[in-house]
Amino acid sequence: MIPETNAKTYKAVSVAIVGGGFGGVGAAIRLLKAGVKDLTVFERSGGVGGVWHANTYPGAACDVPSHLYSFSFAPGTEWSRRYAPQADIERYLNTLVDDFGVRPHLRCNTSVESAEFDAEVGAWHVRTSDGESRNFDLLIAACGQLSNPAIPELEGIDAFEGPTFHSANWDHDCDLTGKRIAVVGTGASAIQFVPEIAKQAGQLDIYQRSAPWIMHKFDREYPEWEKRLFRKVPARVGLSRRFFFSVFEILTYGFTNRHWVLKPMAKLSNAYRRKELGEYPKLLAKATPDYQIGCKRALFTNDWYPTLKRDNVELVHGQAPRVTATGLVDAEGVERPADVIIWGTGFQPLDFVAPMEIRGLEGRELSEVWNGRPEAYLGTTVAGFPNFFMMYGPNTNHGSGSVPYSNECQYNYILDAVERLCAGGYRYLDLEADALKRWRTEMAERSAETVWTQGGCNSWYVTDSGVNTNNWPGPWLEYKRRTQQIDVSDYRFVK
Known part of the structure; x- marks a missing residue:
């Protein structure tokens, strides 16, 4: 159920939402329910879904159970399946867009190129890729942390003469049948698409810099009778949601300051690896991580190890390869021919709003203010950028949990801020610089104890200088409590 608000308070507010994924769609739903009439969701692609619209590679699926990877107000x-495939999630979000009346407010194939705050009128001047521009009272960036592919x-x-593409921009016209395929990377996307393309490939070489921690995936299909049960007995869905949330919430302590909580998880992963690869000692050695579990994202799959044992698959372990016109050369100087290169190398995690240019007070540009260290108070607001809110911003990811859950926490925070803004007749509210400084100190101190900074790996969670810019270093119930409403002392309200 969506919390009730005073719709009269919000009527005159205009809102621009950038991004049509979970964060943007959910924000639009909550704002429409609150009574906002002038609302536009700008989506650069041809449809809603965010990463679940863009990532159509074979085997794409969620690694969080479906009943938790959804909104509480729209289970x-x-x-x-228990772990929803990409098509299920994209369909779910499109259903929400239609059921909650978001579709008329949606502008697809339209990127926001820039947004500049005008302090005199208290509005954001937004320019879009179609050449249009207009003012909005509020700007919500729901671009996500994993939207811009990274290619090493x-x-x-x-020099490579064959086709190459990133998993997030899958080339469905490229016939992989019988081809010699080189896959670079063994992260969350690769462990899903590699088992699928291995069935087609003549030869598949996987270039791995460090082995991932693999967990058995307790996945299964949902038969039709069980779907009917979900529809008729909401408590069944709610029970599943609470169970998985509780498990993940316990694990948050293992990732942050009680690393011993992760020891059973590591034992299960080690046992699963030995069971699958014990008869292949060289392969077992390559597939064994050399860092603490949780330092990088732990991956859930039942297909990875069986794929590594295939006759047409070779796991190449070592530093980044060198590319030639016809293949790749590994760290030992061995060249392996390739017809196609597929990048399974993840995303640019610091591009929270890129390529959008955002200018706040005194014309300061957000990426220049951040200077390689993105930060936002509670992952949501930035000092000097009034009436600006972020969804899934810095320090709102985790090694355990569900992004839609943290999105809902942020909706409560944003709606409370907007209600106070409107009720008081203010032009804008702006985060105090001291509040952001205290937040930076808190994140640094709490991150120092986490497995992300102490686990012995390099990951997208942490910058090259060792700063945790992406993950929330605490339990999600704490985050929920802290985002129930704003602390007015953290903000400057201007009439």
Whole structure:
């Protein structure tokens, strides 16, 4: 159920939401329910879904159970599996867009190129890729942390003569049947698409810099009778949601300051690896991580190890390869021919709003203010950028949990801020610089104890200088409590 608000308070507010994924769709739903009439969701692609619209690679699926990877006010009942495939999630979000009246407010194939705050009128001047521009009272950036693909700058990369593409921009016209395929990367996307393309490939070489921690995935199909049960007995869905949330909430302590909580998880992963690869000692050695579990994202799959044992698959372990016109050269100087290169190398995690240019007070540009260290108070607001809110911003990711859950926490925080803004007749509210400084100190001190900074790995959670810019270093119930409403002392209200 969506919390009730005073719709009269919000009527005159205009809101621009950038991004049509979970964060943007949910924000639009909550704002419409609150009574906002002038609302536009700008989506650069041709449809809603965010990463679940963009990532259509074979085997794409969620690694969080479906009943938790959804909104509490709109629990899904039509999931085909416990861990929903990409098509299920995209369909779920499109259903929400239609059921909650978001579709008329949606502008697809339209990027926001820039947004500049005008302090005199208390509004954001938004310019879009179609050449239009207009003012909005509020700007919500729901671009996400994993929207811009990262391709490594390998030596010789421009010399390769065959097709190359990133998993997030899958080339469905490229026939992989019988081809010699090189996959670079063994992260969350690769462990899903590699088992699928291995069935087609003539030869598949997987280039791995460090082995991932693999957990058995307790996945299954939902038969039709069980879907009917979900529809008729909401408590069944609610019970599943609470169970998985409780498990993940316990694990948050293992990732942050009680690392011993993760020891059973590591034992299970080690046992699963030995069971699958014990008869292949060289492969077992390559597939064994050399860092603490949780330092990088732990991956859930039942297909990875069986794929590594296939006759047409080779796992190449070591530093980044060099690219030639016809293949890749590993760290030992061995060249393996390739017809196609597929990048399973993740995303640019610091691009929270890129390529959008956002200018706040005194014309300061957000990426320049951040200077390689993105930060936002509670992952949501930034000092000097009034009436600006972020969804899934800095320090709102985690090694355990569900992004839609943290999105809902942020909705409560944003709606409370907007209600106070409107009720008081203020032009804008702006985060106090001291509040952001205290937040930076808190994040640094709490991150120092986490497995992300102490686990012995390099990951997208942490910058090259060792700063945790992406993950929330605490339990999610604490985050929920702290985002129930704003602390007015943290903000400056201007009439």
